[in-house]
Amino acid sequence: MRTLALLASIALMPIAALAQVTVSSPWVRATVPGQMATGAFMTLHSSEDAKLIEARSPVAGVVQIHEMKMEGGTMTMAAIPSLPLRAGQDVALKPGSFHVMLMDLKKPIREGDDVPITLIVETAKHARKAVEVHARAKSAATPSDNEH
Amino acid sequence: MSTDRRQAIAAMLGIAALAACSDGSTPGAARHKFNSADVSGSSWGGDFHLHDPEGRVRTLADYFGKVVVVFFGYTQCPDVCPTTLLRFKKVMKILGDDADRVQVIFITIDPERDTAEVLKAYLPLFDPRFLGLRGSAEETAAAAASFHVFYEKLPGPTPTSYVMNHSAFGYAIDKGGHARLLIPHNLEAGEVAQDLRYLIEN
Numbered sequence: 001m002r003t004l005a006l007l008a009s010i011a012l013m014p015i016a017a018l019a020q021v022t023v024s025s026p027w028v029r030a031t032v033p034g035q036m037a038t039g040a041f042m043t044l045h046s047s048e049d050a051k052l053i054e055a056r057s058p059v060a061g062v063v064q065i066h067e068m069k070m071e072g073g074t075m076t077m078a079a080i081p082s083l084p085l086r087a088g089q090d091v092a093l094k095p096g097s098f099h100v101m102l103m104d105l106k107k108p109i110r111e112g113d114d115v116p117i118t119l120i121v122e123t124a125k126h127a128r129k130a131v132e133v134h135a136r137a138k139s140a141a142t143p144s145d146n147e148h
Numbered sequence: 149m150s151t152d153r154r155q156a157i158a159a160m161l162g163i164a165a166l167a168a169c170s171d172g173s174t175p176g177a178a179r180h181k182f183n184s185a186d187v188s189g190s191s192w193g194g195d196f197h198l199h200d201p202e203g204r205v206r207t208l209a210d211y212f213g214k215v216v217v218v219f220f221g222y223t224q225c226p227d228v229c230p231t232t233l234l235r236f237k238k239v240m241k242i243l244g245d246d247a248d249r250v251q252v253i254f255i256t257i258d259p260e261r262d263t264a265e266v267l268k269a270y271l272p273l274f275d276p277r278f279l280g281l282r283g284s285a286e287e288t289a290a291a292a293a294s295f296h297v298f299y300e301k302l303p304g305p306t307p308t309s310y311v312m313n314h315s316a317f318g319y320a321i322d323k324g325g326h327a328r329l330l331i332p333h334n335l336e337a338g339e340v341a342q343d344l345r346y347l348i349e350n
Contacts, residue, residue, distance in 0.1 A: 029226050032269035036261055036308055039226025062309040068227045070333065074298060075228045076313040095227045103224075103309035141273045143234050 019123045020047040021085070026135035028102070029142060030111045038109060039066070039099035040117055040135050043092050046085040053082045053128075054120035061104030063117075068097060077101075085121065113137040180346055183339035184320065184329035192319070192327045194294025198255060198281040201268035206281055208325050214251045215347045216321040217331070220297045222258035222312050223270045223280075228333065229254075232316065233274040238337035239344065240275050249348050252278045257299040257314050259288055295319055322347050 026042035037060075044052065055063045064079040083098060085091050093099050100117060102109075109115060119131040179186075195208045196218075208216065217236065221229035233254070240247040254271055256262035259282040267280030283291060292299055299314035318331035320343065329343055 029230065032223075032266055032273070034263055034266040035223055035270065037224035037226070062305050064304075066311075070228075070316065073315050073317055073332065074313060075225075075316040075333075077225070077227070077311045078302070079304075079311075095231050099226055101226070101311075103304065104306055139273065140230060140270065141234060141237065142230075 019050045019121065019127075019129065021045070021050065021119075021121050021129065021131050023119070023131060023133050026117070026133050027142070028109055028113075028115045028135045028137045030113070030137040030140050031105065031109045032140070033108045035108065036105050037101065037103040038105065039095075039101055040115065040133075041093050041095065041099055042133065042135065043090050044083075044085055044119075045090050046087060046121065048087045049124045050085045050087075050121050051082040052085060052119055053122045055100045056118045056120070057100075057102055057116060059106055059109065059115055060102035061106065062102075064101045064103070066099050066101040068095075068099070082122075109137045111137055111139050180350070182329055182343045182346070183335055184318075184331040184343050186328065187330050188326070188328050190327065192296060192330065194327070196255065196281070196283075196291035196294065197287055198283040198291060199264070199287075200279060200281060201264040203264065206279075208321065211251045211253075211321075212325050213323050214249055215323060215344055216325075217250060217252045217318055217344070218255060218295065218321065219253075219316075219318040219331075220255045220257050220292060220295070220299065220314055221316075222256050222314075223262050223266055224258060225312070228316050230274075232318070232333060233271075233278065235337050235340065236278070236318075237274045239341045240277070242337060242341040243344065243348075246345060246348050247277070250344055254278060254280045255288070255291055256280065256282045257288060257292060257297070258301075258312050259283060259285065261308065320344060320347060 022045045024043045028040045029038045031038050057063050065083050066077055067080045069076050115135045117133040121129050198206050200206050236252050271278040271280040297315050302311050304310045316333040320329035322328045
């Protein structure tokens, strides 16, 4: 019996040893009827080197991690394969840099809605972890410096 | 970034530099110093033939007598476009009563997804006076060309999940319908308000 318990705890160890990923101030820009896409913003923090490799949400048909850049007065937006999370450093997904892009929305996102998002984080040792986020929808006219 | 895009941007900035130098004013005459790039006397900022959310045809001539601020974007953009609209919301607040002498116009470069209904619901979230205009693909292209606006569609995994890249300048047109300023995306609301106030008063 004791051996079994020991085995069980060994089997669980890789999970316990996974990076601690915390998400703070998640929010989504609310949409108007007919609008098919919006963005989710938040601050990510990982206890060890890792990367955000995927995001999923039941509210959207397509979810991507996007990077926005300004090049010579032109705004470019592109999906990136992963977003590096350096150990112990905050990574802000905010207007002007990165965001989780929610596209092909299944219905409008109203102010105050709770938008579930699952983030898939991969550590340097290729261990994967799902982080559940509940982002609150705020007015489309929410400033970029709004974090709360 | 494609070579075509680089060339388009380089050409655009070249035109801006040129426009900023050739204002057509008397040499040596004192000239107001704007925070934005002064494009007075250039071909920058032409006209448009588009539709308001009620379906009425709109051209620049409808707004003669007001200072018009035009910028191009799309509502599916969660980043720069709302940030720009928020800045103009602040600008209107700073201008106070004078704000009624300014017409802010948002021209969608994504008329496929930005329907009249979307524009009608979206713009007033920022300021009830803001107007969203749209046109057919050809009308949109013509309006963008007259403002030297670059835009391109980047396909996504589904037919409706594409993203748009586009130039993010604002354009100020004076009360007589002449293009005067190219407003960089990162200018502070106070600086923009200062420029617009000059155009309102002169």
